[in-house]
Amino acid sequence: MAPRATVSPSSPSPTTYHGPCYVLGDNIDTDQIIPAEHLTLVPSKPDEYRKLGSFALCGLPSTTYPVPFIHPGADVTRFPIVIAGANFGCGSSREHAPVALGAAGVRAVVAEYYARIFFRNSVATGEIYPLESEETGIWKECDTGDIVTVNLAENLLVNNTTGKEYRLKPIGDAGPVIEAGGIFAYARKTGMIASASTA
Known part of the structure; x- marks a missing residue:
């Protein structure tokens, strides 16, 4: 299974993700x-959620990306962090895209910028942190x-292999929504809608 968050002892919130990254270029679309x-596949069904994760990034051309994101026969990736170029998540709208990445074990994607609908679906589902870099390349x-x-x-993004550090744009108000597990979980947590126990 992919490495999970390191949790700060002073807070129950995950603040740090660490592990090997998977690198992609520009214009990675939702079909990829x-x-x-x-x-x-229906993400609310646990078996189908896991199956969805096993297909994450299977649309990538193997000639360009020879290292498989998920090894054959595995359900999850060994890469909890994806680093990409510009316009990540472009193409057709499908909330299955961030869900598949989350189900595969991805915790954060760092890209130059995102297609708006992919960013919104990432926040709404609470599956991954869609982080933007302050610099290109x-x-x-x-x-x-x-x-x-x-x-x-x-x-901050730190490449421990090269020793380089990169500034990230703050996730802002989207952070607590993702941390809560998505928009509905956040709405229940903050009392915007009744929780199952009080409904």
């Missing part, structure tokens, strides 16, 4: 993240398998 043929300075650390509290 999760091809349409897998959209019949980070994906050109990192290699798949580099050990990296994402520090949410400090808005």
Whole structure:
């Protein structure tokens, strides 16, 4: 299973993610993240959620990305952090895209910027942190398998393999929504809608 968050002792909130990264270029679309043929899987069903994760990024061309994101026969990836270029999540709207990444064990994606609907679906589902870099070309300075650390509290990406550090844009108000597990979980947590125990 993919490495989980390091939890700060003073807070129950995850603030740091650490592990090998998977590097992608510009314009990774939702068909590459999760091809349409897998959209019949229902994420609310645990078995189908795991199956959805096993297909994450299976639409990538193997000639460009020879390292498999998920090894054959595995349900989860060994890469908890994805580093990408510009316009990540472009293409057709499908909330299955961030869900597939989350089900595969991805905790954060660091990209130059996102297609708006992908960013919104990431926040709404609470599956991954869609983080934006303050500078361009980070994906050109990192290699798949580099050990990296994402520090949410400090808005920092550290490539421990190369020793380089990169500033990230603050996630802002989206952070608590993702941390809560998505928009509905956040609404229940904050009392905007009744929780199951009080309804």
